[in-house]
Amino acid sequence: MSVTKEVSKIKQTPQSDKIKQKPIVMYEDVHKSFGDVEVLKGINLQIKPGEKLALIGPSGSGKTTIIRMLMTLEEPTEGNIIVGDNNLWKVKKDGEFKRANEKHLRKVRGEIGMVFQHFNLFPHMTILQNCMTGPVQVKKESKASARERSIQMLEKVGLGDKLDNYPNQLSGGQKQRVAMARALVMRPRIMLFDEVTSALDPELVGEVLEVIRDIAQDGEMAMVLVTHEMDFAQEIADRIVFLEDGVIAEEGTPTEVLEQSTNERLQSFLHRFRSSNGN
Numbered sequence: 216m217s218v219t220k221e222v223s224k225i226k227q228t229p230q231s232d233k234i235k236q237k238p239i240v241m242y243e244d245v246h247k248s249f250g251d252v253e254v255l256k257g258i259n260l261q262i263k264p265g266e267k268l269a270l271i272g273p274s275g276s277g278k279t280t281i282i283r284m285l286m287t288l289e290e291p292t293e294g295n296i297i298v299g300d301n302n303l304w305k306v307k308k309d310g311e312f313k314r315a316n317e318k319h320l321r322k323v324r325g326e327i328g329m330v331f332q333h334f335n336l337f338p339h340m341t342i343l344q345n346c347m348t349g350p351v352q353v354k355k356e357s358k359a360s361a362r363e364r365s366i367q368m369l370e371k372v373g374l375g376d377k378l379d380n381y382p383n384q385l386s387g388g389q390k391q392r393v394a395m396a397r398a399l400v401m402r403p404r405i406m407l408f409d410e411v412t413s414a415l416d417p418e419l420v421g422e423v424l425e426v427i428r429d430i431a432q433d434g435e436m437a438m439v440l441v442t443h444e445m446d447f448a449q450e451i452a453d454r455i456v457f458l459e460d461g462v463i464a465e466e467g468t469p470t471e472v473l474e475q476s477t478n479e480r481l482q483s484f485l486h487r488f489r490s491s492n493g494n
């Protein structure tokens with residue numbers, strides 16, 4: 216596996232440089248309801264190119280919903296989400312904003328890669344075929360070029376010797392690494408990781424975190440991690456956002472949020488979290 220073990224040497228763009236850049240993602244007063252229940256109550260959030268953001272908060276606070284909306288899997292009830300120069304859900308036509316069509320959503324979605332808790336691999340395809348499908352079918356790349364880059368990515372996640380294996384021949388950690396290679400091969404500008412270690416046996420968590428650490432070395436790609444791995448969030452994130460009851464209750468650098476904040480709701484969450492993890 217090509218991933219580095221020297222955690223402290225992760226190269227990140229200095230925070231001061233990132234602050235100067237134009238955001239790659241903007242949530243503007245985003246609300247989301249399911250039926251009568253308002254799950255997100257006015258989210259304002261900006262993500263800069265290359266920024267590594269960790270989203271933490273209690274179960275049901277809306278973390279997954281925030282990132283599913285960015286992947287266009289859910290539509291906001293109110294507010295805007297802007298990716299690059301594109302308003303995700305609305306397009307300007309004849310001077311007026313109209314609801315975005317599927318073609319527009321596909322284009323914006325092409326900038327974003329997502330890895331889920333469950334690996335969602337195609338069981339009837341080898342892992343190489345799993346990786347090649349996106350570039351060939353969605354980006355209309357030649358099979359030769361898709362194959363070459365898929366092999367590179369599978370090598371990057373330490374699976375260069377398993378190209379012809381089927382998903383059911385792999386461990387959970389290996390399947391999750393395939394899912395990451397499959398997302399990376401699409402060359403996203405933003406990668407979303409939703410609780411990618413929660414379905415894994417504890418002994419397999421480390422290998423997956425190590426790959427994320429390796430991916431984070433790419434200074435260009437923004438990353439949003441929904442995670443319960445608090446130490447990992449502290450290590451890897453430029454910024455931590457604490458969500459509770461559908462609002463951003465605290466945000467800042469890992470030190471500001473995890474060590475210095477006096478926000479009572481955050482303190483209570485961290486206390487509950489640390490008690491249940493035996494810390």
Ligand SMILES: Nc1ncnc2c1ncn2[C@@H]1O[C@H](COP(=O)(O)OP(=O)(O)OP(=O)(O)O)[C@@H](O)[C@H]1O
Nearest residue numbers: 249250254272273274275276277278279280281410
């Ligand atoms: N498709 C849906 N239909 C109805 N309710 C939903 C749907 N998706 C999410 N919810 C509800 O929205 C709330 C927020 O869910 P979400 O999955 O975003 O929370 P979360 O913070 O990611 O939680 P967890 O840490 O448990 O994954 C929950 O109460 C959930 O039940």
